[in-house]
Amino acid sequence: MSSTAMAQLNVQLHYDLGRDLWGSQLSNRPRLTATVENFTPDRWGSTYFFIDADFGDKFVKSGYGEIARELRFWKAPIAIHVEYNGGLQRAAYGYDDAYLIGPAWNWASPDFSKTVSVQLMYKCLAHHENHGGSCHSFQLTGVWGLQLAGGLCTFSGYCDIWYDKGVNGRMVLSSEPQFWVNLWHLPRIHDEAKWSVGTEVEVSNNLVWPSQGRNNRFYVIPTVAMKWTF
Numbered sequence: 001m002s003s004t005a006m007a008q009l010n011v012q013l014h015y016d017l018g019r020d021l022w023g024s025q026l027s028n029r030p031r032l033t034a035t036v037e038n039f040t041p042d043r044w045g046s047t048y049f050f051i052d053a054d055f056g057d058k059f060v061k062s063g064y065g066e067i068a069r070e071l072r073f074w075k076a077p078i079a080i081h082v083e084y085n086g087g088l089q090r091a092a093y094g095y096d097d098a099y100l101i102g103p104a105w106n107w108a109s110p111d112f113s114k115t116v117s118v119q120l121m122y123k124c125l126a127h128h129e130n131h132g133g134s135c136h137s138f139q140l141t142g143v144w145g146l147q148l149a150g151g152l153c154t155f156s157g158y159c160d161i162w163y164d165k166g167v168n169g170r171m172v173l174s175s176e177p178q179f180w181v182n183l184w185h186l187p188r189i190h191d192e193a194k195w196s197v198g199t200e201v202e203v204s205n206n207l208v209w210p211s212q213g214r215n216n217r218f219y220v221i222p223t224v225a226m227k228w229t230f
Contacts (some may be wrong), residue, residue: 007040010228014200014223021221030054030061031221045070047078049092052087063087064095070104080117086126097126098140113147123162132165139163152185153211154178154196167206168216175203180227196227 003030022039037050049067053060057095064087070230072079081104087095102121108114122212128135139162146155157177184191202208202221209215 002088007038009038010227011035011230012225012227013038014225016221016223018219018221022210022219025212026208026219026221028209028211029221030056045072062095070106077106079106081121083121096130098137099124113151115143115145116141117141119143125164130166132170134165137163150185152182154180154182154198156180157200164206169206171205172207173203173205174207176200177203178225182229194229196229198225198227199223200225 008229014033014035016029016031016033018026019031032055034053034055035050039048047067047069049065051065052063054062054064062212064085066083066085068081068083070081081100081102084098085095085100085101085125086097100121100123102119104117104119119139121139121141123137125131125135125137131137139160141158141160144156145154145156147153148155154195155177157175159175160173161171163170178198178200180196183189183197184193200223202219202223204221205218206215208217208219210217210222
């Protein structure tokens with residue numbers, strides 16, 4: 001957002017409720033996901049990345065990550081956004097690599113308790129054979145962060161919509177709003193004990209692969225989660 005924003009690194013652990021809500025449809029879905037997330041601003045823009053590790057019964061089942069760099073050498077709130085998405089998976093359907101570039105509009109309140117980013121990007125889907133034979137796509141992304149009750153609660157998340165020739169309707173939706181209670185703001189808890197508890201709700205269409213069939217339907221999948229912020 002700005003070189004005056006604070007860098008932040010956090011580690012999250014999520015217990016996924018997909019199997020409990022959707023039964024055999026999502027029997028292939030892992031129960032536990034660990035996430036490392038980092039945002040670092042500097043005088044030339046900012047760097048953001050996260051890495052997810054999904055745990056099976058005896059091993060790490062899959063890993064997925066995104067890394068984005070924003071460049072801004074001027075005063076206008078428009079930055080150049082460059083991003084890579086990709087990962088590895090033991091199951092039959094892995095994560096395809098994607099490369100994105102485009103403008104980003106960023107806004108933050110003076111105390112950074114409210115932040116908004118909107119990005120419109122060209123997206124290259126590396127394995128075009130999995131996407132209706134076309135590697136060319138576009139993506140609209142919104143990212144938000146909101147501190148509530150003097151920082152006791154945080155409501156944050158993102159929403160992605162992108163074109164994919166290989167799915168029904170040719171559009172994919174992926175959104176993951178999060179709500180956290182930041183425990184160090186409570187009485188009798190030391191302000192250096194940066195624990196948060198909360199939830200993440202995955203809302204998607206044409207994204208999740210069920211146990212049988214294709215990624216061609218709508219899902220809402222919540223988690224129960226904890227987080228430590230460094």
